Amino acid sequence: MTATLENPTAKPATEHAVRLAGVHKSFGQGQRSVVALAGLDLDVAPGEFVCLLGASGCGKSTVLNLIAGLDKPTAGEIELNSSRPAVMFQEAALMPWLTAAANVELPLKLAGVSRSARKTRTGELLELVRLGGVGNKRPHELSGGMRQRVALARALASALHTSGESASRPSLLLMDEPFSALDAITRDVLQAELIRVWRSTGAAVVFVTHDVREAVRLGERVVLLSSRPGRVVQEWQVGEGADEVALVDTINHRLREVISSHAAA
Template sequence: MTTTTTGTETTATRTPAAPGQPEAVRLEGVGKTFGSGSDAVTALQNVDLAVAPGEFVCLLGASGCGKSTLLNLVAGLDEPTAGTLTRPAGSPSFMFQEAALLPWLTAGRNVELPLQLSGLSRSARRARAAELLTLVRLDGLADKRPHELSGGMRQRVSLARALAAATGPDGTGGGVLLMDEPFAALDAITRDALQGELLRVWRATGTTIVFVTHDVREAVRLAQRVVLLSSRPGTVVGEWAVGDDRDRLHDEITGRLRQVIASHAA
């Protein structure tokens, strides 16, 4: 990844994917408008973004800037009204603010679900689910139902299930994990712990992650690259490679975000 400094803003340009290795996600001039005529609302406009396989990218912006809309487009839950969007083969895996576990299934069976849908045998999916629960430090809790787990534990189960879908039965699928403010509803201590767990899991699996947040500190802690969207209609107005001086970068991005919000309010 290379970095170009313009004024006070450091704009990161992602290092191109290796020859023969396609990018995991690419958006070129992507726009999304809801409705038509006088009722039309443009959520995204002229978005250019590429994510390399195995990269961890945070999408940052104020509420209502189109971050979640962009994730929905990448996930295939909606289609752009302009531009070109290249998605990974197969469906990306999604993790939301709420754990969204099936309450009548145990933790293990919740993790097994995407593996069952892919046709994996019962014994193989149980073994894979156990591996993933161990990866998120919930080994021994496969038989617990969601109501028996804390909020943080439920999000770990949700993460394990998302990884089952993203990495496939043997853990080598190299899929894409989309995360829409997954820790926003948690208390500060639990959120801090799960951010650390997510980084550990990402390093262990090499999964491509696109993570939406409005929290600059969370973005700088987690990402290899932070992408800032303007207020509606959302478009990319800044990118930063995350290096060692995270405090300076936090202040820099916070200042740029304030500029974006102020210009929208003016």
């Protein structure tokens, strides 16, 4: 079984899955207000894998929250041309009393998908993340890496479920440092698995990380944000056959410049 879009390689009907134009975000009021984002512009094409990179506190997670609709920008525009975005966080955040399969099935159940259809879809997604044999296990019976696979399957269940007008819109998956709490070996395995799953589904991905190597390994495009307040300062395309070692060095150098200039301000 596989979980794919009907035609993930077809030319999308829209030019972007999400577009942010001149987005500002402030928290608080008056002298105590904190400006998290200041004039951020970002386009993500349907099916594109974009990594947001930057120092801690630069607004990366704020960008995801705004795209997901969990918060509203103070100013600027966010145009969403995707189905409802699905979000995957650093912690798996699974329901401990539900089995792995029931956790994956939950967003489909909430969306009103029929029992038979969601059981079929859940089985496909667990197979896609290589957990076909553990659907009856609860989170405490799974390793950290396996729990993140379940969380990925659950996010895909939400991102790839489309109906009505949204059926023709591209899928969008938002990921906030989902592998940072895992050991190095498990992280490497799940990075490779994520690339495989992304290619299988055709979903657009916005992936937040502070790890330059992870960004270069995963992303088709790496977007560097300035230190707070966040705005895009530079982007790099990561094509097939790219010299990843050289690109990591280049981005690390630029990141250090951004952090140094902020500290000196």
